[in-house]
Amino acid sequence: MTGTPDFLHATQTSYDAIARPYTERFADWLGDKPLDRALVTSFAELVRANGAAPVADVGSGPGHVTARLHALGLAVFGVDLSPRMVALAREAHPGLRFHVGSMTSLDLPDATLGGVLALYSIIHVPDEHLPTAFAEFHRVLVPGGHVLLGFQSGDEDDRMRLTERFGREISLDYHFRAPAGVADLLVKAGLRVEARVLREPLEEEKRPRAYLLARKAD
Structure with a gap:
């Protein structure tokens, strides 16, 4: 990805390196998380109620959440x-469409999406690039369109870098943020925050999970 920010190149090459074992490990992580599934289902209901515009699953990975939204x-x-x-x-999902792209520069026309889902993908976006991503979400949404974010909660400047995962060499940064700070950035991008959910870690999880639901004004 010549000419793109370093974090995009590092994220791309890292996930390329671990794609197969990651897919095997997280084939359907929503399957055993009823609360998380309920939030995704609620998001789908809100999108349908606002019309028939399509939804982008940004940071779709193996595609299982995309398939769930389709279902x-x-x-x-x-x-x-x-x-x-x-x-x-x-x-894995030959009937669905997937393409390579970045949330900081979505190759989509203005006001064409009914919803944007970004579950555990903004965690790889540095602070200085997050406003750009949220501005893109606002740009591509139709009036009344919704955004659902999911991310690991953390304190200010809470981050880590992994150099190995699944036995593969990588260079992947993780940014953990307080929900209030992310909500403020959504508001600055022109999105109204309608719900905030913070759940405690489950089983092997080490951090609370935050979900923010926001809406573009009609």
């Missing part, structure tokens, strides 16, 4: 930085 009746497609992840998602 909930949405016209949905997946976007991911990693070409290898996109290839595996297409292989």
